[in-house]
Amino acid sequence: MQHHAEPTGVLGCLVAVVAEAAGLGVWLHGAGPGVRGSFEGQRDWSLLYVELPLLLLALPALTVTAWGLTGAALRDRTELPTRTAASAATSALTLALLSWAGLAWLDGRVGGVLQDG
Template identity: 50%
Template sequence: MEKRAESTGVFGCVVAVVGGAVGLAAWLRGSRPGIQGSFEGERDFSLLYVELPLMMFGVPLLTYAMWALARTTLRHRMGRTAWVVASGAVVAATLAGLAWGCSEWLAVRVRDFVHVGDL
């Protein structure tokens, strides 16, 4: 029982770290035109103090919540291996959806800083 609790804690930390990395990567990719001032030198620094914390803390939080929900829901319904695989699939799907959502959000936010031909 103690080994299961230790592995669950390790997996939870891995989920949080990977979620933070995905949030940071989505922010770095999507906010570049607004931070660098691609169009006429204008910049939007609210991308630093609004979107960056949202993506750095929101993505890991939502991913961890979905992982915990899947882990709790599926624990008694399937074997250990299937349970771990299903929880991993939920994490992967959540991260993919959140990365896409963050990218779309940032595309709308930096639309004013990008030339029409660059889209």
């Protein structure tokens, strides 16, 4: 039986890059008002050293973990295209849920300033 190399490394890196961009986008949207001082001119600098690293590290790590676990769970059960599609769907769902949770967290941290913008 001939073993074909799976493109999981390249696709995993692509998933990580997309998740990194999503994490940065979530942070910019959610934390922007707090960093700019939109609420009575008060700036919350902890958004820079707590939430920013958390979103930039956790979103890609958890999304790539979802990608890898899905691929590993289906490795001996399905063919490569099905595994890739399932891993992509799981990663997209994970990223969407984590992005939503990040926005909800930042909305609470910034004090609901997002409703005004």
